[in-house]
Amino acid sequence: MLADALEHLVRGIVDNPDDVQVNAKALRRGELLEVRVHPEDLGRVIGRGGRTARALRTVVGALAGDNSVRVDVVDVDRR
Numbered sequence: 766m767l768a769d770a771l772e773h774l775v776r777g778i779v780d781n782p783d784d785v786q787v788n789a790k791a792l793r794r795g796e797l798l799e800v801r802v803h804p805e806d807l808g809r810v811i812g813r814g815g816r817t818a819r820a821l822r823t824v825v826g827a828l829a830g831d832n833s834v835r836v837d838v839v840d841v842d843r844r
Contacts, residue, residue, distance in 0.1 A: 767798060767828055767829055768789040768798055770824075770825065771787050771800065771836065772785055772786075775800055775821070778809050779802055779803065779806035779809055780803075780806055780809070781802070781803040781805065784806070785801070787801075794833055795833025795834055796832065796834045797834075797835045799839050800837065801839050802838075804840075807840060818838055
């Protein structure tokens with residue numbers, strides 16, 4: 766559910782919504798959501814000074830409630 770919500774939010778931000786992928790992984794500390802976007806959209810998802818990424822983390826954290834969730838924006842050129 767959280768991955769779907771995050772994917773919906775990110776698709777609304779980027780210019781290439783078909784390239785958005787959100788992968789959910791279960792970790793000991795909670796859930797990890799990895800966001801992968803088209804390289805040209807990376808700046809849009811991170812935002813100036815990281816504001817957009819911080820806002821996405823805040824919204825997903827609010828949706829998670831008491832569960833621990835971490836959101837990472839992955840630079841596909843580096844990994």
